[in-house]
Amino acid sequence: MRELLEILQGQSFFDGLTEAQLKLVAAFAALRSFEAGRYLFREHEPADAFYLIRSGRVSLESLLPGRQPGTFMTLGGGDMLGWSWLIPPYRWHYDARALEPVHTAHFDAAALRERMDHDPVLGYALHKRFTMLIVERLQAARLQHLDIYASGEGDVGLGG
Amino acid sequence: MSALAAELQGHEPMAPEPWRILAVRREVADGEVFTWTLEPLSGRAATARPGQFNMLYLFGVGEVAISVSAIEDDGAVVHTIRAVGSVTRAMQGLRTGEVVGVRGPFGTAWPVADAKGRDLVLAAGGIGLAPLRPVVHAVLARRQDFGRVLLCYGARSPRDLIFRDELDEWQVRRELDLRVTVDRGTADWKGDVGVVTQLIDRGGFDGRNALAMVCGPEVMMRFSALSLHRRGVAPERTFVSMERSMRCALGFCGHCQIGPHFVCRDGPVFPYPVMEPAFRVNEL
Incomplete structure (x- = not known):
């Protein structure tokens, strides 16, 4: 518990939470590791957790029929993983696979969600943080979609 | 000149x-x-x-x-x-x-000397790594003068990464924290997938004491500057390199003009606050 609390205190995602709130969140957490190639979760499975990746890299993948799974994002040490536990029907939308040995803090989100329903102050504080995370990922996805490195027209600019 | x-x-x-x-x-x-x-x-x-x-x-x-x-x-x-x-x-x-x-x-140069004693964040997108490469060389030549040095490099796909041999060399050097990502991975790509701003968001530098240099497509520079500011890097310590159609290179012809600035003469390297208004004007 003490170790988990220290881990949470060192993460900017949890900055601003009171010590009591951090202790509460830590009470729903456990350290969990995954070998390379193991899935943290699979598409369509119940989303009843979220993760703080402490080290290692995780690939977010989507199943493409007849093709290899497509990686649309990788996450690494310090990144938060998973928000489908916040939104009905609480199912994962993608696969998350360990690309190398991955060490995480795993949060029992189903239980935490229930707690948040009864503790709106904590619920709001966590919702704000996950909303920021979702917005950052949305902005990143838009940027990725824009194909900003595609060749332009003509010799405009510094060409390198 | x-x-x-x-x-x-x-x-x-x-x-x-x-x-x-x-x-x-x-x-x-x-x-x-x-x-x-x-x-x-x-x-x-x-x-x-x-x-x-x-x-x-x-x-x-x-x-x-x-x-x-x-x-x-x-x-x-x-x-x-x-x-x-x-x-x-x-x-x-x-x-x-x-x-x-x-x-x-x-044109103007990257303010390498101003980064002495500070953490240095270099963010490059696509061929934007090329104008930043001399900064990496200068920093590695006098590595003890700088704090943490982070190079975030994003490209469209693995096949679009430039200076591959040098990237491999930098990857194994402890003096430089090199992070590479591509927008679209391939089956044999083992590295990161995602945009360059995410590499900045992961931090690993002291934003309050950092100086940043950003080079790439304008939209990438704008979002990188936002990520840097979120991480505590002051706008006036964030520098961008602008691309425009340069003809005379002497500030006479006006082809590269952005508002009151001639990119060839007053740039191409500008403090971010000087160029920030231009990023918000379409087709400027």
Whole structure:
């Protein structure tokens, strides 16, 4: 518990939470590791957790029929993983696979969600943080979609 | 343009000097991006600073502004070029030993000296790594002068990554925290997938004491600046390198004008707050 609390205190995602709130969140957490190639979760499975990746890299993948799974994002040490536990029907939308040995803090989100329903102050504080995370990922996805490195027209600019 | 450059050109800054191509290197498989090492036929040239550019003239075809991508100890200058227009496509066909015209160096430089004693964040997108490469060289040459040095490099796909050998070398060096990501991975790509701003968001530097240099497409620079500011880097310590159609390179013709600024003369390296309003104006 003490170790988990220290881990949470060192993460900017949890900055601003009171010590009591951090202790509460830590009470729903456990350290969990995954070998390379193991899935943290699979598409369509119940989303009843979220993760703080402490080290290692995780690939977010989507199943493409007849093709290899497509990686649309990788996450690494310090990144938060998973928000489908916040939104009905609480199912994962993608696969998350360990690309190398991955060490995480795993949060029992189903239980935490229930707690948040009864503790709106904590619920709001966590919702704000996950909303920021979702917005950052949305902005990143838009940027990725824009194909900003595609060749332009003509010799405009510094060409390198 | 420097005084020495003007002197070397007999005060004729519009007259290109003949330079020989010493080496040609393909940076990507189809050769769309290539690197030239150039030496002046006269044996003398003004020394460029990281971030500056030269006007490269392909006789009978035209002239383009190209950033310096390395500065050799022996005076040779390196340029990395993407073949996207009529001049650069024609340049793609040139071989070692051929002669091109060079004017320069021109423009402002990255404020490398201002980063001394600070953490340094370099964010490069696509071929934007080329103008930042001389900064990496300068920093590695005097590594003890700087705090943590983070290089975040994003490209469209693994095949679009340039300076592959050097990236491999930097990857194993402890003096530099190199993070590479691509927008679209391939089956054999083992690295990160995602945009360059996510590499900045992961932190690993002291934003309050950091200086940042950003080079790439404008939308990438804008979002990178936002990520840097979220991480505590002051806007006035964030620098960007602008791309515009440069013709005279002397601040006369106005082709590269952005509001009151001539990119060729007042830039291409600007403090972010100076260019931030321009990022919000479409087609400026």
